[in-house]
């Protein structure tokens with residue numbers, strides 16, 4: 544049984560991407576933690592204004608791969624990456640400063656992690672440090688627009704000066720999404736954004752992901768195959784550090800090409 548990447552060569556058109564523009568191209572990515580290789584020569588193309596889901600059993604390298612896309616692995620001691628990641632053609636490891644890069648490629652984490660600041664200041668933080676405001680009044684507009692875009696404004700508009708940590712888990716996660724979009728990124732990485740949320744809060748975040756893809760390119764790591772099927776247009780299945788299969792989400796869940804994928808989606812392992 545093949546475990547190797549089954550992507551067609553870079554030049555071959557992928558049927559599921561015909562109408563889509565390429566946003567990110569990861570090529571020949573290998574990641575090592577010390578001597579241990581966690582990602583084995585993975586190449587993956589991410590399309591603009593689509594949600595790409597990364598699925599696979601625990602420890603298969605989904606989060607490690609996701610973190611390569613905004614150089615978050617750079618902060619992990621002993622972690623080494625080879626290969627290239629291009630964002631709109633620019634090599635993010637060679638041509639872009641990590642701070643600039645993370646303004647273009649935002650991230651939402653598994654556990655909602657609002658800063659110990661007010662709701663307003665959580666959202667205003669990024670625009671302030673990235674110098675995105677010419678006039679203090681502009682900030683009010685950015686905060687309101689970001690909270691509205693994250694589907695949270697109506698719930699918090701009367702308590703913007705109260706701590707973000709006082710919100711419910713689902714609201715905190717939407718606050719983190721508002722914080723991510725306040726700096727107007729192009730790509731949003733989400734690492735199991737709903738795993739700490741109840742089903743209602745999860746449904747709200749999933750609706751939000753569907754809306755956000757009109758404006759952003761989204762890559763989401765999820766343990767839930769139902770979630771991948773609901774929110775994504777493309778799905779990539781990882782196993783033991785390999786990318787086994789990538790394709791149109793519907794195809795992956797109805798007629799996967801690889802036996803390993805089939806085994807995982809039918810619950811035979813994982």
Ligand SMILES: Nc1ncnc2c1ncn2[C@@H]1O[C@H](COP(=O)(O)OP(=O)(O)OP(=O)(O)O)[C@@H](O)[C@H]1O
Nearest residue numbers: 576581599600601602603604605606607608619766
């Ligand atoms: N900071 C680290 N130091 C050493 N090894 C690590 C580190 N982070 C991850 N690994 C190892 O790299 C491999 C891939 O881990 P990763 O967290 O990327 O997988 P995952 O598919 O996201 O897992 P999960 O679904 O459980 O979150 C695993 O073997 C893991 O133990």
